Amino acid sequence: MKLWLLIPCFWVTAVAAVDVIFVDAQQQQGVRSPTLSFCQARFYEEDDGRLYCNWAVNFRYACFVWWPTNKIIPAGAKLSEPEVVGKCGNGEPVYKLHHY
Known part of the structure; x- marks a missing residue:
């Protein structure tokens, strides 16, 4: 398998993980902005x-x-x-x- 085929998979996984962490932080803080x-x-x-x-x-x-x-x-x-x-x-x- 070629390496360039794996790079998009890792990128999508990393973006999805960051999105989940961000949503959890907003829910815990009650979505209030300073x-x-x-x-x-x-x-x-x-x-x-x-x-x-x-x-x-x-x-x-x-x-x-x-x-x-x-x-x-x-x-x-x-x-x-x-x-x-x-x-x-x-x-x-x-x-x-x-x-x-």
């Missing part, structure tokens, strides 16, 4: 396993939302600690939070 949220530092508060702030979808909106929102992020959903990514026009620092 996301970013932004908020002003003065509104950020961690209380009883919950994160409160004026959560916004990007830096610009975080500067224009002047009150805490109703969105609450579970503390266990954090993928990283909040980090300062800039300041609003009034000098208020803005946090970026990577979370589920």
Whole structure:
């Protein structure tokens, strides 16, 4: 048997195995994608396993939302600690939070 006939078989088997692993990982994580949220530092508060702030979808909106929102992020959903990514026009620092 020629070697070039076996190579496609190995490639198909490897691709199928990777696909199965990927699907299993998605099912175990509940198919939730990580996301970013932004908020002003003065509104950020961690209380009883919950994160409160004026959560916004990007830096610009975080500067224009002047009150805490109703969105609450579970503390266990954090993928990283909040980090300062800039300041609003009034000098208020803005946090970026990577979370589920």
